[in-house]
Amino acid sequence: MKIRIDQQEIDVNPGETILEAARQNGINIPTLCYHEAFGGQGMCRMCMVEVKTAHSTNLVASCTYPINEVIEVHTSTPVIEKARRTIIALLYRTAPQSEFMKKLYQEYKCVENQLEINENERCILCRLCVRACEEIGSSAISAILRGTEKRISTPFDEASTVCIGCAACANICPTGAIELSQTPAGRTIWNRTFAVVTCQRCGQAFATREQLDYIAQHTGIKGSESKLCDDCRKKNLAAQIEQYAQ
Amino acid sequence: MDKILVVQPAKCTGCRTCELICSFTHTGEFNPEISRISVLTYEKVGFSVPMVCQQCGVAACMEVCPVGAIAKNNVTGAMEVQDSKCIGCKMCTIACPFGAIHYHAVNNIVSKCDLCGGDPACVKLCPSGAISYVEANAGSISKRKAFAAKFKNVFEEVS
Ligand code: SF4
Numbered sequence A: 001m002k003i004r005i006d007q008q009e010i011d012v013n014p015g016e017t018i019l020e021a022a023r024q025n026g027i028n029i030p031t032l033c034y035h036e037a038f039g040g041q042g043m044c045r046m047c048m049v050e051v052k053t054a055h056s057t058n059l060v061a062s063c064t065y066p067i068n069e070v071i072e073v074h075t076s077t078p079v080i081e082k083a084r085r086t087i088i089a090l091l092y093r094t095a096p097q098s099e100f101m102k103k104l105y106q107e108y109k110c111v112e113n114q115l116e117i118n119e120n121e122r123c124i125l126c127r128l129c130v131r132a133c134e135e136i137g138s139s140a141i142s143a144i145l146r147g148t149e150k151r152i153s154t155p156f157d158e159a160s161t162v163c164i165g166c167a168a169c170a171n172i173c174p175t176g177a178i179e180l181s182q183t184p185a186g187r188t189i190w191n192r193t194f195a196v197v198t199c200q201r202c203g204q205a206f207a208t209r210e211q212l213d214y215i216a217q218h219t220g221i222k223g224s225e226s227k228l229c230d231d232c233r234k235k236n237l238a239a240q241i242e243q244y245a246q
Numbered sequence B: 001m002d003k004i005l006v007v008q009p010a011k012c013t014g015c016r017t018c019e020l021i022c023s024f025t026h027t028g029e030f031n032p033e034i035s036r037i038s039v040l041t042y043e044k045v046g047f048s049v050p051m052v053c054q055q056c057g058v059a060a061c062m063e064v065c066p067v068g069a070i071a072k073n074n075v076t077g078a079m080e081v082q083d084s085k086c087i088g089c090k091m092c093t094i095a096c097p098f099g100a101i102h103y104h105a106v107n108n109i110v111s112k113c114d115l116c117g118g119d120p121a122c123v124k125l126c127p128s129g130a131i132s133y134v135e136a137n138a139g140s141i142s143k144r145k146a147f148a149a150k151f152k153n154v155f156e157e158v159s
């Protein structure tokens, strides 16, 4: 099927989202809550585009809009740009502590708004962390409470029993909102401190016990029982090769 | 049939050209820290060995990845990391028995050898011919097996 995005004619497979079709053809649409690992969530609306069908013209979230008919898409119009500026301005108000949002706010030349400012917040509720944790298979975190109190946490803010301490959530978070601390005593995330497994060769903490269990379960490889960090596993092997070669 | 990287430590002089060209090819930067091949040198005995991913048949990194960000390139046979799909759990770096995939804070990605899409830069630039890229035929495979057999205890320990 052929559709037009910003005057460019492109071939798409029915069912493909506008965002995917655009990106595959080098057309960039800004996103916040989209990630290639899980696709669109339709949460942030940053990816909004204008879609003209035979009957109507609408603003839609391109990350979740499947292409099922011949359409014409515009990814940047004054209306869309204004909508994006509004989204960013609102999100920056909700998460003023985030450098990431501050940068976007400046980049998009946003204007002040009257929304109440959320002093210490960094989270924009994009839920990428929630999705990442679901993929790991833990689903330790979700959006709790409602309205202006809504935030991401473990149920009742309690130390999670299902979290494995991999910190994928902290890593995927675009705004650096998730607190993670790693000391020799352990790795702390979501109100729980995990004992860390330290490398027998260099002493560096490289995993949690729970991560090693996860790996053993998913690969059946005893190697995950290894007591060496990735660097030392390589050095260990090289040392054996050296021994043999002599 | 896939081609494979064959390393001959006896020929390696420890010059680290491969590390530099690897990092440059993948990142545009000459930084051995983020190279996908690393040369380990034993000064006392004057021995160096370039260590690089062997593209396992059953690859722990690929098996453990929860989001399918590591996939086999069907043309080259290399396990490739798709950065845009990676969620940063680092599980692959812990799972690899050979320590051939690492996370680097500098560019915030996990990286491993991808055979440069079928034309490995290290092979081309190694001045002493210590790394070659050859057809995986019965001969080269049995050589590799013989090599692995010598380290049977290593592999058993870790795999
Ligand atoms: S760090 Fe990335 S590539 Fe490695 S297992 Fe996690 S998601 Fe997959």
Ligand code: FES
Pocket (backbone or CB within 6 Å): A030, A031, A032, A033, A034, A040, A041, A042, A043, A044, A045, A046, A047, A048, A061, A062, A063, A064
């Ligand atoms: S990226 Fe589409 S709604 Fe967030």
